Amino acid sequence: MRTQVVIIGSGPAGLLLGGLLTRVGIDNVILDRVSKDYILHRVRAGVLEEGTIGLVDKAGAGARMHAQGLTHEGFSLAFNDRNHRIDLHALTGKSVMIYGQTELTSDLMAVREASGSTTIYDAANVSPHDFDGSSPYVTYEKDGTTHRIDCDYIAGCDGYHGISRKSVPEDAIRTFEKVYPFGWLGVLAEVHPVRDELIYASHERGFALCSMRSLTRSRYYVQCPLDDKIEDWADNRFWDELRRRLPAEDAEALITGPSFEKSIAPLRSFVAEPMRFGRLFLVGDAAHIVPPTGAKGLNLAASDVHYLFEGLRQHYLEKSTAGLDAYSGKSLARVWKAVRFSWWMTTMLHRFPGTDAFSQRVQEAELDYLVHSPAASASLSENYVGLPY
Numbered sequence: 001m002r003t004q005v006v007i008i009g010s011g012p013a014g015l016l017l018g019g020l021l022t023r024v025g026i027d028n029v030i031l032d033r034v035s036k037d038y039i040l041h042r043v044r045a046g047v048l049e050e051g052t053i054g055l056v057d058k059a060g061a062g063a064r065m066h067a068q069g070l071t072h073e074g075f076s077l078a079f080n081d082r083n084h085r086i087d088l089h090a091l092t093g094k095s096v097m098i099y100g101q102t103e104l105t106s107d108l109m110a111v112r113e114a115s116g117s118t119t120i121y122d123a124a125n126v127s128p129h130d131f132d133g134s135s136p137y138v139t140y141e142k143d144g145t146t147h148r149i150d151c152d153y154i155a156g157c158d159g160y161h162g163i164s165r166k167s168v169p170e171d172a173i174r175t176f177e178k179v180y181p182f183g184w185l186g187v188l189a190e191v192h193p194v195r196d197e198l199i200y201a202s203h204e205r206g207f208a209l210c211s212m213r214s215l216t217r218s219r220y221y222v223q224c225p226l227d228d229k230i231e232d233w234a235d236n237r238f239w240d241e242l243r244r245r246l247p248a249e250d251a252e253a254l255i256t257g258p259s260f261e262k263s264i265a266p267l268r269s270f271v272a273e274p275m276r277f278g279r280l281f282l283v284g285d286a287a288h289i290v291p292p293t294g295a296k297g298l299n300l301a302a303s304d305v306h307y308l309f310e311g312l313r314q315h316y317l318e319k320s321t322a323g324l325d326a327y328s329g330k331s332l333a334r335v336w337k338a339v340r341f342s343w344w345m346t347t348m349l350h351r352f353p354g355t356d357a358f359s360q361r362v363q364e365a366e367l368d369y370l371v372h373s374p375a376a377s378a379s380l381s382e383n384y385v386g387l388p389y
């Protein structure tokens, strides 16, 4: 088989890139090691920046997102038993949309199936080859046969645990990492959200987040020790702990019910540099990971896709390599700003084990300054709604 671009990974990055390429007639094949159903059962985040929304529209997959997504013009920071609203729209003129990544992935898959572009699921041992030359190719195994796809370019959209970054020679790549000393315990429940906007709560017992997937499906998180297990957290314990970390008005208003999904995720910051190796490009989680506090993971995958799509479009349709040559630098400039913001939100809102009294007072002063300074709130807001591409 031959195609112009092989995309490894059928998550948001791979599907969005494939959708955009197909729309302008650039032939592409997506490979994934798991099934479509497995991907659609992964629970992920749900806050979309306007840039991400624009790309989904450009890929022709925005109908259900606009019909069912919830536009949010602000969120609350809760501490000292009070809510402080950050008015994103007043401070930036922009808003964000709450729409589950699973739903977005499903919409992108549906558009791809309708387009007739090739997606190969359950592809084992996917491996990129000769990407440092001019004739790269990808091999994979399926139904007991080894297949080869010759191509012009390879997009490594295969996430943090994927093969693409691991296929790069160690001396050609530099990585940066920070692991946080806690995790997030998250639940999904078919209950009305406690508020119509998100609440990021900082409390002496730990961080908590009140989010949602719709007006009838809530998504809640509490910071927990890294060695906690979901077996330690019966629903009643979770709801009680969440109430203790929220302002009294929200604790009283909280509607609880049986959780139908419960998981614990570790938090890390990770960046790989550069993001291009000859004809192989790293995209999304394959190149960077952020703690979910800033809601940037999916949105960074989208901005990487924007830069790579523009580069490939210029190459094939305008015979210019400028966009491809600029991909890594442009992506990393935006990635590091989002990594900084996500680190800052995490550091400001969580309780770090063993923190000293001085650091605790500084954290309290930062929150107090943030909600009482229009300049500080505007800075938070422009990062939260997404810096320009």
Ligand code: APR
Residues within 6 Å of the ligand: 008, 009, 010, 011, 012, 013, 014, 031, 032, 033, 034, 039, 044, 045, 101, 123, 126, 157, 158, 159, 160, 161, 162, 163, 164, 283, 284, 285, 286, 297, 298, 299, 301
């Ligand atoms: N071969 C083929 N496919 C692979 C391989 C491999 N060796 N390794 C991983 N994959 C596939 C996974 O099965 C997954 O479907 O690559 C896909 C990667 O998707 P994501 O991990 O969702 O990464 P990305 O598309 O960059 O989206 C980033 O997803 O993880 C969240 O928080 C993250 O919201 C962010 C978004």
Ligand code: PHB
Residues within 6 Å of the ligand: 044, 045, 046, 047, 198, 211, 212, 219, 292, 293, 294, 295
């Ligand atoms: C979510 O709804 O899962 C969510 C929302 C905002 C975040 C992180 C996760 O910052």
